[in-house]
Amino acid sequence: MKPLNKQNLVVTMLVTCVLCVLAAHAQDSEKKVKMRDLPEPVRKTVQEQSKGATIRGLARETENGQTSYEVELKINGHNKDVLIDPNGGVLAVEEQVSLNALPPAVKAELERRAGKGRISTVESITRNGVLVEYEAQVRTAGKRSEIKVSADGKSIDK
Numbered sequence: 001m002k003p004l005n006k007q008n009l010v011v012t013m014l015v016t017c018v019l020c021v022l023a024a025h026a027q028d029s030e031k032k033v034k035m036r037d038l039p040e041p042v043r044k045t046v047q048e049q050s051k052g053a054t055i056r057g058l059a060r061e062t063e064n065g066q067t068s069y070e071v072e073l074k075i076n077g078h079n080k081d082v083l084i085d086p087n088g089g090v091l092a093v094e095e096q097v098s099l100n101a102l103p104p105a106v107k108a109e110l111e112r113r114a115g116k117g118r119i120s121t122v123e124s125i126t127r128n129g130v131l132v133e134y135e136a137q138v139r140t141a142g143k144r145s146e147i148k149v150s151a152d153g154k155s156i157d158k
């Protein structure tokens with residue numbers, strides 16, 4: 001075996017770094033599942049949350065070693081995603097809302113932050129039963145970005 005020269009050492013280090021990053025991301029994953037694959041408490045919550053809605057998809061997510069389940073719904077013409085813990089508790093709800101239905105301070109801040117961009121969708125984010133923020137998808141000159149505003153209309157990100 002030849003001793004590693006500086007160039008080979010750098011390549012070896014880069015390959016090692018890439019493999020470490022890939023391994024870390026392999027642990028965080030999302031997998032589509034069927035209703036029959038859900039634990040009973042999660043299935044019960046999905047059934048409760050989906051009353052009057054169409055289930056568009058179900059997934060099991062693992063992030064930082066924590067497993068949760070997501071149900072994607074279509075209800076009254078808009079999207080609603082519900083994140084559920086393995087015991088059936090609702091962790092978060094993301095629900096599409098109309099820009100015109102927002103509180104005036106929230107709408108004004110989103111429009112100010114969007115500038116010349118076009119707001120395509122807005123979602124309310126509820127965690128543990130409390131409305132915490134709004135997220136807006138914005139298109140500006142063909143590029144997409146996201147704006148977050150607190151429930152009272154204060155900017156969250158730069």
